[in-house]
Amino acid sequence: MCIRSGEWVIISKVNLRVKFKEKVIKSLRFRLILIILCAGVIPCAASYIGIIKTYESRAVSLRTAEIQNQCTILCDQLNTYNYLADCSSEVINASLTQLTNIYSGRVMIVDRNLKVLRDTYDLDGGKTVVSENVIKCMAGESTNFYDKRNRYIEVTSPITEVGSDKIVGVMLASVSTDSIEDSLRIFRTKGIAILGMVFAVVAALSFLLADRIVLPLKKIAKGIESVTEGYSTEVLHENTFVETWQISETFNKMLGRMKLLDDSREEFVSNVSHELKTPLASMKVLADSLVTQENVPIELYEEFMEDIAKEIDRENDIINDLLTLVKMDKTAQNLNISQVNVNELLELILKRLRPIAEKKNVEIIMESFRPVTAEIDEVKMTLAISNLVENAIKYNHDNGWVHVSLNADHKYFYVKVADSGIGIPQEDQGHIFERFYRVDKSHSREIGGTGLGLAITRNAVIMHRGSIKVYSEHGEGTTFTVRIPLIYVSA
Ligand SMILES: Nc1ncnc2c1ncn2[C@@H]1O[C@H](COP(=O)(O)OP(=O)(O)OP(=O)(O)O)[C@@H](O)[C@H]1O
Ligand SMILES: [Mg+2]
Numbered sequence: 001m002c003i004r005s006g007e008w009v010i011i012s013k014v015n016l017r018v019k020f021k022e023k024v025i026k027s028l029r030f031r032l033i034l035i036i037l038c039a040g041v042i043p044c045a046a047s048y049i050g051i052i053k054t055y056e057s058r059a060v061s062l063r064t065a066e067i068q069n070q071c072t073i074l075c076d077q078l079n080t081y082n083y084l085a086d087c088s089s090e091v092i093n094a095s096l097t098q099l100t101n102i103y104s105g106r107v108m109i110v111d112r113n114l115k116v117l118r119d120t121y122d123l124d125g126g127k128t129v130v131s132e133n134v135i136k137c138m139a140g141e142s143t144n145f146y147d148k149r150n151r152y153i154e155v156t157s158p159i160t161e162v163g164s165d166k167i168v169g170v171m172l173a174s175v176s177t178d179s180i181e182d183s184l185r186i187f188r189t190k191g192i193a194i195l196g197m198v199f200a201v202v203a204a205l206s207f208l209l210a211d212r213i214v215l216p217l218k219k220i221a222k223g224i225e226s227v228t229e230g231y232s233t234e235v236l237h238e239n240t241f242v243e244t245w246q247i248s249e250t251f252n253k254m255l256g257r258m259k260l261l262d263d264s265r266e267e268f269v270s271n272v273s274h275e276l277k278t279p280l281a282s283m284k285v286l287a288d289s290l291v292t293q294e295n296v297p298i299e300l301y302e303e304f305m306e307d308i309a310k311e312i313d314r315e316n317d318i319i320n321d322l323l324t325l326v327k328m329d330k331t332a333q334n335l336n337i338s339q340v341n342v343n344e345l346l347e348l349i350l351k352r353l354r355p356i357a358e359k360k361n362v363e364i365i366m367e368s369f370r371p372v373t374a375e376i377d378e379v380k381m382t383l384a385i386s387n388l389v390e391n392a393i394k395y396n397h398d399n400g401w402v403h404v405s406l407n408a409d410h411k412y413f414y415v416k417v418a419d420s421g422i423g424i425p426q427e428d429q430g431h432i433f434e435r436f437y438r439v440d441k442s443h444s445r446e447i448g449g450t451g452l453g454l455a456i457t458r459n460a461v462i463m464h465r466g467s468i469k470v471y472s473e474h475g476e477g478t479t480f481t482v483r484i485p486l487i488y489v490s491a
Contacts, residue, residue, distance in 0.1 A: 040202030
């Protein structure tokens with residue numbers, strides 16, 4: 001099937017209209033308007049209908065009772081004048097006509113044989129009436145009936161024999177309810193006018209209120225949009241409602257965090273490039289001096305090549321650190337869990353790190369309170385604890401000490417790495433686990449490192465569903481405590 005360009009225009013217009021409608025219907029403003037309108041108009045409309053209905057039923061029952069009374073009085077008079085035997089009584093006929101005129105109705109007197117003796121409309125005189133209500137009334141039960149559709153009330157009243165209770169006839173009166181209908185019409189017209197006014201006022205109010213409620217949200221959305229699109233970096237201040245204030249605050253916090261991440265990323269890039277460039281620069285100097293010199297003694301070659309190899313190792317370390325972190329993020333769920341003797345694991349780590357400590361004359365003391373075996377990923381846990389001990393040596397004074405202890409209870413094992421080093425200022429303690437965060441940038445650069453060590457440690461600990469805490473006094477040393485469950489429970 002081929003669609004011409006004109007048809008495409010129509011289709012896309014229809015699509016746009018449908019999308020616009022969907023957007024409007026789903027918008028908070030539209031829903032608020034609808035809710036306020038419903039809340040304002042529905043109770044008014046319900047009251048209006050209730051009032052009309054109550055008035056109608058009350059007016060009908062009052063009119064029915066009135067007619068019933070009149071009929072009872074007339075039936076007594078009919079008895080007195082023995083009207084069923086002789087319908088010529090002027091007094092009664094006048095009363096019947098009067099009743100008919102006052103209530104715009106019709107009165108019929110029916111005898112025992114259901115024969116109409118008198119009809120004020122002079123239409124059915126002499127005819128037989130077969131009406132359920134008349135038959136019921138003949139049996140002694142007065143009836144009344146309201147025909148809403150044809151707008152009349154029909155009332156029957158028994159005529160009893162003089163001196164006894166025997167029913168000898170029935171008075172059947174039908175009266176028009178036009179006057180009630182007229183009053184109802186006036187009520188309805190006025191009621192609808194009032195309802196219309198209420199609707200207009202509530203509609204105006206609902207638009208006003210909805211706009212007032214939605215406006216701060218729109219401002220927030222606009223603020224977020226301009227930040228997202230990069231036009232602004234300003235924080236939000238939307239304090240109209242507590243909720244909008246909370247959204248603004250949360251957004252500002254997120255913005256702050258984003259900025260921090262951005263800053264630390266930039267810093268990371270410059271750190272990494274610096275760290276990667278330093279060994280390269282040294283290698284270049286060493287290589288150049290070998291190339292430019294003539295008749296270089298073999299000993300110098302060996303010495304320079306050794307230095308070059310060291311720089312390559314350092315370069316390798318930095319790249320490995322970065323790769324470890326990236327890999328850890330990607331394989332967060334893939335722990336290689338096995339039963340590990342944690343005492344042996346710690347001994348091994350310390351054995352590997354002792355030569356570095358000895359260079360600074362830092363004493364490493366190990367204290368095991370009990371044998372501990374736990375379900376852990378040996379490689380990742382080694383990495384985590386090595387980083388802590390490495391830091392404890394790296395950020396220590398010459399002739400300082402590092403104290404590593406291992407303890408356990410029935411649920412967890414605890415590794416504590418305490419040092420006599422430079423300590424971490426209070427304000428930095430909350431950030432040291434962030435990637436690329438280094439406390440004293442210039443000093444840290446001298447010492448070397450990428451600021452990834454603790455991020456790697458924290459990742460590994462969290463993957464084991466453990467926790468890590470730092471306690472430190474600036475200038476007085478640092479203690480890291482790690483708590484890891486003895487039994488690994490996968491998510
Ligand atoms: N035991 C400690 N004593 C004093 N400062 C510490 C200690 N451990 C960590 N820090 C501070 O926290 C920062 C972050 O440590 P982290 O191990 O993540 O990075 P790094 O040691 O600088 O580099 P990397 O470990 O990647 O080689 C360090 O730069 C240092 O300033
Ligand atoms: Mg480190």
